[in-house]
Amino acid sequence: MTTPAITARGLTKRFRGQGGEIVTAVDGIDLTIGSGEIVAFLGPNGAGKTTTVDMFLGLTSPTSGTIEVYGATPHRAVVDGRISAVTQTGGLLPDFTVRETIRAIATLHGRPERVDVVVERAGLGPIANRLVKACSGGEQQRLKFALALVPDPNLVILDEPTTGMDVSVRQEFWDTMRADAAGGRTIVFATHYLAEADAFADRTVLMARGRIVADGPTAEVRAAYGGQTVTFRPPADVLTVHGVDEEWLDDVRTAVAPLGITDLEVASASLEAAFLALTGPELTGATTSACEGQR
Numbered sequence: 001m002t003t004p005a006i007t008a009r010g011l012t013k014r015f016r017g018q019g020g021e022i023v024t025a026v027d028g029i030d031l032t033i034g035s036g037e038i039v040a041f042l043g044p045n046g047a048g049k050t051t052t053v054d055m056f057l058g059l060t061s062p063t064s065g066t067i068e069v070y071g072a073t074p075h076r077a078v079v080d081g082r083i084s085a086v087t088q089t090g091g092l093l094p095d096f097t098v099r100e101t102i103r104a105i106a107t108l109h110g111r112p113e114r115v116d117v118v119v120e121r122a123g124l125g126p127i128a129n130r131l132v133k134a135c136s137g138g139e140q141q142r143l144k145f146a147l148a149l150v151p152d153p154n155l156v157i158l159d160e161p162t163t164g165m166d167v168s169v170r171q172e173f174w175d176t177m178r179a180d181a182a183g184g185r186t187i188v189f190a191t192h193y194l195a196e197a198d199a200f201a202d203r204t205v206l207m208a209r210g211r212i213v214a215d216g217p218t219a220e221v222r223a224a225y226g227g228q229t230v231t232f233r234p235p236a237d238v239l240t241v242h243g244v245d246e247e248w249l250d251d252v253r254t255a256v257a258p259l260g261i262t263d264l265e266v267a268s269a270s271l272e273a274a275f276l277a278l279t280g281p282e283l284t285g286a287t288t289s290a291c292e293g294q295r
């Protein structure tokens with residue numbers, strides 16, 4: 001059996017807050033992430049995502065519980081170049097070009113031969129000779145991604161990598177990531193954006209208040225907790241100012257096809273519905289379903 005990329009057992013992190021109170025940022029999570037998975041950590045502000053991924057990277061030590069990265073300590077995995085990260089903060093040198101930056105880091109890692117492949121992987125060829133200070137925020141994030149690829153890690157961790165990017169730049173960033181992941185790299189990312197988990201992750205781990213409230217294939221998390229919505233175009237004469245006539249809807253429930261409904265479409269509810277159901281103030285966990293008429 002291959003060693004999992006990440007194994008966490010009872011992983012807990014407490015901080016002392018400014019008023020001296022104890023804040024439980026991560027509350028006893030159990031998790032195994034297999035090699036080659038693309039996993040989104042999704043959750044609202046303060047859910048514990050950053051603290052969790054910081055423990056994966058060895059940037060923060062757990063208060064209790066255990067964490068292994070490829071069967072070793074996070075520190076060992078970092079030293080061995082098996083895991084690396086794209087963080088929100090972390091300086092780039094403004095007066096270096098993109099290629100010079102990558103070359104400097106590749107030299108530090110003793111991997112000068114990686115420069116060209118990394119430039120290509122991160123889609124930086126067209127701007128390789130541009131000064132970092134002339135790069136857009138999105139381009140600088142791609143450069144950080146390139147730097148994370150220098151040691152050719154098995155696992156890349158990204159903490160909200162697209163914060164502040166506009167939609168098209170975000171899309172470009174994920175296209176680059178997706179192309180790289182196709183080669184089998186394990187990718188774990190924290191995000192606020194439901195659409196990013198939906199579009200990019202095979203698996204979504206939904207966090208709220210330091211705990212995992214849902215964990216599974218992204219489509220299943222969406223379906224199980226978001227319910228389903230059926231949309232259709234009803235005949236015009238059953239439409240009222242309040243929507244579709246209730247009696248007619250009863251007829252539809254018993255005999256859909258003979259009623260002349262066109263464009264009948266069954267679609268899963270959005271991941272947003274799952275997110276709200278699971279991370280809102282009241283954790284209902286309920287599955288809802290809805291039947292809507294579309295004009």
Ligand SMILES: Nc1ncnc2c1ncn2[C@@H]1O[C@H](COP(=O)(O)OP(=O)(O)OP(=O)(O)O)[C@@H](O)[C@H]1O
Nearest residue numbers: 015016017023025044045046047048049050051052
């Ligand atoms: N160094 C620290 N000292 C005290 N409290 C902390 C510290 N780091 C995090 N926390 C608290 O732990 C909780 C979880 O924070 P964390 O940053 O992990 O959440 P998050 O899901 O990444 O949030 P965001 O999406 O806003 O980045 C929050 O209540 C936060 O205030």
